[in-house]
Amino acid sequence: MSAVLAVEGVRKRFGGLEALSGCSFSVEEGSITSLIGPNGSGKTTLFNAVTGFVTPDEGEVHLRGEPIQRLTPDRIYARGLGRTFQQVRVFARLSVLENVLVATSRSSVAQGLLQRTKQSERDRAMELLRYVNIARLADVPAGSLSFGQKKLLEIATILVGEPKILLLDEPAGGVNPTMTGQIGEKIRELNGQGITFLVVEHNMEFVMGISHRVVVMARGKVIAEGSPDEVRKDPKVLEAYLGA
Amino acid sequence: MKSFNLLAVSLIALVLALLLPLLALGTSALGVVVFVLLLGVSFLAAYRDERRRTWLSALIAVAAAVAYPFVFSSTQATTIVFFALLYVAIASSWNIIGGFTGYISLGHAAFFGLGAYTIALVADRLNLPGGYGLFAVALLGGVVAGIFAVPMGFIALRLRTIHSFVIVTIAYLFMYQLLGYNLQGITNGSSGLGVPQPNWSGAFFNTPFYFAALALAVLTVALAYWIRHSRFGLGLLAIRDDEDKAAGVGVDTWKHKFAAYVISAVPVGIAGALYAYFSSYIYPQTVFDPMIDLTIVLSAFLGGMGTLLGPILGAMILQPAQQLLTYYTGAAGWDLVLFGVLFLVVILLMPSGIVPTVVERMRRVRVLEAVRKADETEGVEPNTAAGGGAR
Ligand SMILES: Nc1ncnc2c1ncn2[C@@H]1O[C@H](COP(=O)(O)OP(=O)(O)O)[C@@H](O)[C@H]1O
Ligand SMILES: [Mg+2]
Numbered sequence: 001m002s003a004v005l006a007v008e009g010v011r012k013r014f015g016g017l018e019a020l021s022g023c024s025f026s027v028e029e030g031s032i033t034s035l036i037g038p039n040g041s042g043k044t045t046l047f048n049a050v051t052g053f054v055t056p057d058e059g060e061v062h063l064r065g066e067p068i069q070r071l072t073p074d075r076i077y078a079r080g081l082g083r084t085f086q087q088v089r090v091f092a093r094l095s096v097l098e099n100v101l102v103a104t105s106r107s108s109v110a111q112g113l114l115q116r117t118k119q120s121e122r123d124r125a126m127e128l129l130r131y132v133n134i135a136r137l138a139d140v141p142a143g144s145l146s147f148g149q150k151k152l153l154e155i156a157t158i159l160v161g162e163p164k165i166l167l168l169d170e171p172a173g174g175v176n177p178t179m180t181g182q183i184g185e186k187i188r189e190l191n192g193q194g195i196t197f198l199v200v201e202h203n204m205e206f207v208m209g210i211s212h213r214v215v216v217m218a219r220g221k222v223i224a225e226g227s228p229d230e231v232r233k234d235p236k237v238l239e240a241y242l243g244a
Numbered sequence: 245m246k247s248f249n250l251l252a253v254s255l256i257a258l259v260l261a262l263l264l265p266l267l268a269l270g271t272s273a274l275g276v277v278v279f280v281l282l283l284g285v286s287f288l289a290a291y292r293d294e295r296r297r298t299w300l301s302a303l304i305a306v307a308a309a310v311a312y313p314f315v316f317s318s319t320q321a322t323t324i325v326f327f328a329l330l331y332v333a334i335a336s337s338w339n340i341i342g343g344f345t346g347y348i349s350l351g352h353a354a355f356f357g358l359g360a361y362t363i364a365l366v367a368d369r370l371n372l373p374g375g376y377g378l379f380a381v382a383l384l385g386g387v388v389a390g391i392f393a394v395p396m397g398f399i400a401l402r403l404r405t406i407h408s409f410v411i412v413t414i415a416y417l418f419m420y421q422l423l424g425y426n427l428q429g430i431t432n433g434s435s436g437l438g439v440p441q442p443n444w445s446g447a448f449f450n451t452p453f454y455f456a457a458l459a460l461a462v463l464t465v466a467l468a469y470w471i472r473h474s475r476f477g478l479g480l481l482a483i484r485d486d487e488d489k490a491a492g493v494g495v496d497t498w499k500h501k502f503a504a505y506v507i508s509a510v511p512v513g514i515a516g517a518l519y520a521y522f523s524s525y526i527y528p529q530t531v532f533d534p535m536i537d538l539t540i541v542l543s544a545f546l547g548g549m550g551t552l553l554g555p556i557l558g559a560m561i562l563q564p565a566q567q568l569l570t571y572y573t574g575a576a577g578w579d580l581v582l583f584g585v586l587f588l589v590v591i592l593l594m595p596s597g598i599v600p601t602v603v604e605r606m607r608r609v610r611v612l613e614a615v616r617k618a619d620e621t622e623g624v625e626p627n628t629a630a631g632g633g634a635r
Contacts, residue, residue: 051492161494
């Protein structure tokens with residue numbers, strides 16, 4: 001196993017606050033790695049740094065050995081690294097199907113002007129909508145979906161680009177237990193098909209259930225990592241949560 | 245496509261918007277009635293064909309526009325529609341950046357003026373006579389506007405917020421107006437520039453202008469239609485709804501916005517040139533005019549921003565109304581009052597504009613039902629806020 005994603009000494013300062021203060025860890029190819037830590041410990045900021053939404057002040061992010069910390073989000077996506085956001089985000093006025101189709105358009109602007117989406121891409125998008133059980137809503141504006149349906153749509157959207165690595169920011173946040181189970185199931189299934197996962201989640205049962213490895217952050221740094229069992233027993237982890 | 249009813253209703257509304265002013269101006273009532281009846285019959289005919297109804301409606305609208313100057317050949321009648329068509333082109337073109345991406349440009353009059361000055365200057369420097377040849381020069385006005393849009397878009401879109409974009413574009417407009425006044429050697433300052441006129445006689449004079457404006461309007465709407473249905477257009481709409489998320493799924497947001505901005509400048513430049521040619525004389529304050537931007541934005545806003553039909557409808561209603569007001573009151577300024585009142589009415593009654601409001605009415609029940617059913621059958625927790633997101 002090799003590190004497909006490596007974060008090396010990343011720092012990010014917002015005014016007087018250092019959200020990331022020398023954060024380093026790596027994600028093994030084919031694994032499900034969870035990133036946990038108290039609120040405000042910098043997990044979302046780290047996702048933003050890895051996916052090009054914020055530029056680190058210092059440090060590097062490597063995707064299969066190549067530095068990506070200066071690339072724009074769309075380039076990083078094009079290299080097979082997809083993400084979801086902590087708050088559910090869909091293109092509210094586009095139809096559910098169009099939401100998924102947006103993510104297929106990876107051609108240049110000039111090509112995009114001359115092309116329409118292909119039938120094969122529509123078929124693939126419909127297939128993914130069926131996969132997450134919202135195919136019958138394909139023509140509905142995404143803004144009118146329920147919260148849970150939006151979460152499922154996000155997953156379908158991100159999958160259509162055939163990412164090799166997926167970063168999920170609190171995928172089980174705010175959904176009921178039945179759906180949390182469904183989401184965990186999908187993650188495991190997709191991992192079986194070869195997608196590497198890095199997941200931020202607060203639901204410990206969920207995290208311990210699906211993860212191969214757990215990385216713990218506190219105050220912008222990694223304070224512990226290891227198997228779910230090792231992390232569970234680590235006194236530093238308990239301290240970070242209680243101290244927060 | 246559930247758009248037929250909507251399209252038909254809109255087209256009828258805009259035909260009425262054009263014809264009522266004509267009645268008011270004293271055109272034969274019989275002619276108007278016959279024209280409306282003919283259109284109504286064509287619409288009904290289109291209605292029976294399920295599959296091609298959208299295209300048919302569009303075709304009928306164009307056919308009606310082509311027939312119009314032959315039915316109503318008075319100078320007044322064709323002048324009103326000439327301006328309305330110019331604004332259909334301008335608003336539809338503006339919609340490519342303003343409506344599709346949500347980046348509201350309040351400085352597109354800059355391109356209008358650039359086109360206007362291009363035709364005036366080229367005709368002057370090359371000693372071109374008035375005639376059909378100048379229509380080709382009008383196209384050059386579009387090219388010039390497009391070229392100027394490159395550095396302008398580059399700067400206006402550098403900062404990635406809509407607010408800064410709006411401010412910068414307003415600044416552009418006044419900057420160009422100032423240049424128009426002060427670059428005496430080129431623009432002749434506040435004394436303005438003339439455009440050589442063709443020696444077409446009497447009632448025929450308007451006809452070539454009318455068809456030039458119609459061609460521009462049709463091509464611009466076709467361009468907007470094409471973009472709306474391209475991958476590029478999907479990217480633009482995604483940017484409007486959530487720019488970060490769009491970037492996160494691979495849309496090169498900067499290039500998309502930039503391209504949309506430059507493309508949208510071109511038809512506006514051509515429209516400016518046609519305006520200059522038609523009105524024979526231009527001044528900085530008439531072509532770099534904030535009122536143009538106000539009309540564009542209000543047209544798009546009234547009809548429905550980001551929809552294809554919205555800006556067409558908005559322009560067809562507002563432009564004739566504006567002219568009629570000026571004609572009746574004999575004073576400029578009342579159109580501003582009208583705009584203010586309209587703006588308030590639209591905000592209060594249908595904040596998303598005519599077209600989206602009608603579409604929403606038509607499908608709201610259906611959508612909510614579908615969402616609720618899917619939730620039930622798939623064991624997803626129904627969300628009370630489900631309908632709240634539908635706008
Ligand atoms: N764009 C930003 N500007 C200013 N402060 C920010 C920004 N993004 C995050 N922060 C701050 O950085 C810290 C880490 O936030 P975040 O990464 O969201 O933590 P987590 O996801 O672990 O809860 C918080 O104190 C937050 O307020
Ligand atoms: Mg977070």
